[in-house]
Amino acid sequence: MRRASDREAGFTQIEVLVAIVILVTGALTTFSLLSAANRNTDRAKASQVALDLAQQELEALRSLSNEELALTSSPPHSSDPLDPNYRVNSSGKFAIVREPLGSYRKLVVKGGEIEGESGKVVEGGVVQPSESFESGDVTGTIHRYVVWRNDEACGAECPTSQDYKQIVVTVKLNTPGTQTGERGYVEAQSNFVDPTDSSENDPAANSKGELVTAQQFFLSDTPCSATGGTERGEITADHLLHNTLGTCASGLQTGTTLGAPDALLLGGPPDPAPEDASDPALYDYSDDTYLEPTPDTDKGVQIRKDDTSDCHYVPTGTTNPESQVHRWVTDPMAVEFKMTEKATLEFYTRTLNDALYKGKLCVYLYKRHEEGSPPKATDTLLTNSKGGTGYWTYTPEGNEYWPRYSWTKVRLTMAFNEAPYKISAKDRLGVAISVERNGTSSGADAIPIMYDHPTYPTRIEVDTSTPIEGE
Numbered sequence: 096m097r098r099a100s101d102r103e104a105g106f107t108q109i110e111v112l113v114a115i116v117i118l119v120t121g122a123l124t125t126f127s128l129l130s131a132a133n134r135n136t137d138r139a140k141a142s143q144v145a146l147d148l149a150q151q152e153l154e155a156l157r158s159l160s161n162e163e164l165a166l167t168s169s170p171p172h173s174s175d176p177l178d179p180n181y182r183v184n185s186s187g188k189f190a191i192v193r194e195p196l197g198s199y200r201k202l203v204v205k206g207g208e209i210e211g212e213s214g215k216v217v218e219g220g221v222v223q224p225s226e227s228f229e230s231g232d233v234t235g236t237i238h239r240y241v242v243w244r245n246d247e248a249c250g251a252e253c254p255t256s257q258d259y260k261q262i263v264v265t266v267k268l269n270t271p272g273t274q275t276g277e278r279g280y281v282e283a284q285s286n287f288v289d290p291t292d293s294s295e296n297d298p299a300a301n302s303k304g305e306l307v308t309a310q311q312f313f314l315s316d317t318p319c320s321a322t323g324g325t326e327r328g329e330i331t332a333d334h335l336l337h338n339t340l341g342t343c344a345s346g347l348q349t350g351t352t353l354g355a356p357d358a359l360l361l362g363g364p365p366d367p368a369p370e371d372a373s374d375p376a377l378y379d380y381s382d383d384t385y386l387e388p389t390p391d392t393d394k395g396v397q398i399r400k401d402d403t404s405d406c407h408y409v410p411t412g413t414t415n416p417e418s419q420v421h422r423w424v425t426d427p428m429a430v431e432f433k434m435t436e437k438a439t440l441e442f443y444t445r446t447l448n449d450a451l452y453k454g455k456l457c458v459y460l461y462k463r464h465e466e467g468s469p470p471k472a473t474d475t476l477l478t479n480s481k482g483g484t485g486y487w488t489y490t491p492e493g494n495e496y497w498p499r500y501s502w503t504k505v506r507l508t509m510a511f512n513e514a515p516y517k518i519s520a521k522d523r524l525g526v527a528i529s530v531e532r533n534g535t536s537s538g539a540d541a542i543p544i545m546y547d548h549p550t551y552p553t554r555i556e557v558d559t560s561t562p563i564e565g566e
Contacts (some may be wrong), residue, residue, distance in 0.1 A: 142268075159222070179282070201256070336397075405551055427516050434516040452536035453491075459476055477516060479511065
């Protein structure tokens, strides 16, 4: 008979097998995590390469003359929704709006006729519709589109729909063999102005004889920096509502403490995985208890109705007024920034819980001047050229019911007085949004707005004769 000490002297076969299973399972988990981390790093790297390349291509095209800025041939239509040419239709038009497809504009192609000028054709086009690229281990295809646009501000002086040209550059990444699923694409857009043309013969010039282009500022979920140079923060989880009613020097605050406005940034929100529509996720930017609907399905920021009717840049409510107005500001202008005639806010929205209700938003444009230590802000509202109010309103066309069932892109064009309006060096440009009480159904507690997401890049596009270098 074996003694007890003999049985305790070594491991049994079962114990050895269990230990092996544990070690193998741990190793597989570790390798899986490392592999996922490497894939995420590779995706982020590839996305950054694509974004940088799109911006470089945009600037290269902007350097061409007006005559040269035309496609050498019309790009073919693709049946693949992940291919940028999916936005090209059989009529030689390109969809400026990516999702859902919309705002089709005629492509500017060498040899094509110029509207309103009988017998005249586009000459001198040098823009190749597409070409492959390789940057280290990142490969893909650059797609270029040039379309005609109409300048609504030009009026009777510009009777055609071919007043100026807009550039769209997309970068479609190839899917590496180590990953599955087809990659999506990133894009950059810009209006074109030929700096050699005079205001007399350039339809892109505004009524005051200044050349006009468009400067984009993207609404972010990052509080503005007190000293300028705001760096976009990564959104990784739901969070409490930012109180944006203070100054940038106030820093990030939640609850009723006055805090920094969120930042208007030059660069669009990055996409860490263009091929994966679920990455990044959608988050709730107002996860406060009093803002949570039942069931809890809200994303983005909820903006509550003001306590009284009409539009109020400073909320009239006394209970959680920070949830009734949300504000964004740019970094201080390095030089004078001149706004010419209009700005357009493009945002994404839907009803809470996809309920059926009417809604009315108030939108404010303002100049912020700061003085003192700590700085005190003085905000000057731009005035609406139609009615002279210090705000613009948006209600859905037709029955005025707010979009539901999906995040819907909405555009609000805002023409203002005193154009060109000047934002002095060191001052900031701001935009704010509130919800008008009487124009919003009594059963609607709030209106959600989504932004700072690559699929929903809410932005303001400002017509300007002094564009800022973008990121």
